[in-house]
Amino acid sequence: MRIPTYVISGFLGAGKTTVLLQLLSYCKEQGLKPGIVLNELGEINVEGHLFKGETLVELLDGCICCTIQDDLREELRFFLEPANAVDVLLIEGTGIANPKEIVETLDDPRLQNGFEVKSVISLLDASNYLKQQRYLLNKHVRTLLEEQLTSATIVLLNKIDLIDQKVKDKIYKKLEKILHSSVPIIETSYGKCECAVLLQERVSHVVVHQEGATTYHAAPRHAFQAFKIEGFHTVERIAFQRWLKSLPPAVLRGKGILTLAAPQGMYQFQWASDELELQRIREDLPETSCVILIGYELPIEQIVASFHSEVLQRDYVK
Numbered sequence: 001m002r003i004p005t006y007v008i009s010g011f012l013g014a015g016k017t018t019v020l021l022q023l024l025s026y027c028k029e030q031g032l033k034p035g036i037v038l039n040e041l042g043e044i045n046v047e048g049h050l051f052k053g054e055t056l057v058e059l060l061d062g063c064i065c066c067t068i069q070d071d072l073r074e075e076l077r078f079f080l081e082p083a084n085a086v087d088v089l090l091i092e093g094t095g096i097a098n099p100k101e102i103v104e105t106l107d108d109p110r111l112q113n114g115f116e117v118k119s120v121i122s123l124l125d126a127s128n129y130l131k132q133q134r135y136l137l138n139k140h141v142r143t144l145l146e147e148q149l150t151s152a153t154i155v156l157l158n159k160i161d162l163i164d165q166k167v168k169d170k171i172y173k174k175l176e177k178i179l180h181s182s183v184p185i186i187e188t189s190y191g192k193c194e195c196a197v198l199l200q201e202r203v204s205h206v207v208v209h210q211e212g213a214t215t216y217h218a219a220p221r222h223a224f225q226a227f228k229i230e231g232f233h234t235v236e237r238i239a240f241q242r243w244l245k246s247l248p249p250a251v252l253r254g255k256g257i258l259t260l261a262a263p264q265g266m267y268q269f270q271w272a273s274d275e276l277e278l279q280r281i282r283e284d285l286p287e288t289s290c291v292i293l294i295g296y297e298l299p300i301e302q303i304v305a306s307f308h309s310e311v312l313q314r315d316y317v318k
């Protein structure tokens with residue numbers, strides 16, 4: 001039997017990992033053994049502690065749909081080994097992955113007998129979608145955003161808690177134009193919805209592979225970058241938050257590990273939709289402080305300099 005496989009897609013910070021964690025718990029409740037493929041743009045996965053003990057393949061420092069499509073093909077073989085057998089496979093692409101190309105990889109004749117794509121679940125960040133149409137001026141990025149939606153077999157309109165009815169109406173108007181009418185749209189907050197609905201098999205309307213023809217990127221590779229700031233110790237939350245808010249709009253996402261001065265401790269942080277989320281983590285984990293920022297055409301030197309002047313040059317620095 002081929003492994004039922006689900007691709008979780010959506011732009012940076014849309015809520016993919018949030019949904020993945022829910023699906024993971026649900027599968028286990030159902031007595032299924034889930035396998036996971038995680039892909040990160042950065043060279044480390046700061047959310048790794050969330051997946052301790054899972055049957056997991058991690059692809060770091062590149063995007064499945066681009067540089068590491070071959071790596072994905074190789075890594076997927078892991079799940080075909082009898083010792084690593086799973087009942088269901090959940091693949092989370094990076095926020096800039098084109099799900100069509102992930103499905104294409106799974107469609108590879110060398111893997112086709114192993115995996116069966118049941119659904120492409122795409123998350124849309126409701127709080128950012130309209131803004132993205134305005135500030136993501138790069139044509140290729142906009143095309144990518146659209147393809148993340150048009151490749152979906154089900155769409156989660158997530159972060160609904162952050163928008164009002166007027167914004168929601170505008171989003172629906174846009175979605176009506178680009179989504180196939182049979183693709184369900186579910187409104188969610190923190191990705192909460194019935195997992196059984198997400199795991200239903202859904203027909204794709206997207207042709208990903210035709211006999212004798214392979215689709216490649218029609219456009220040049222995107223200019224997204226992920227970079228890491230490290231080698232610092234304690235920071236102060238307010239200063240850090242103020243600095244995040246002052247970053248140029250080209251910074252689309254932030255995540256990392258911090259040691260805070262107060263309340264004292266080690267935290268994983270998430271920066272998405274203009275919101276800072278902190279989650280306490282165990283201090284005995286091997287993680288060290290780092291800030292990972294993702295965006296495009298980033299003024300990296302300027303950002304690092306502002307981190308040093310606005311966050312680190314304070315009494316709290318050890």
Ligand SMILES: Nc1nc2c(ncn2[C@@H]2O[C@H](COP(=O)(O)OP(=O)(O)OP(=O)(O)O)[C@@H](O)[C@H]2O)c(=O)[nH]1
Binds near residue numbers: 010095277
């Ligand atoms: N307010 C709000 N925040 C949310 C919601 N869903 C997720 N978040 C938060 O948004 C941040 C990003 O969520 P993730 O699940 O990590 O997003 P992602 O799509 O995996 O992000 P990438 O790693 O950039 O691909 C986290 O701080 C989440 O807690 C939501 O519905 N409402």
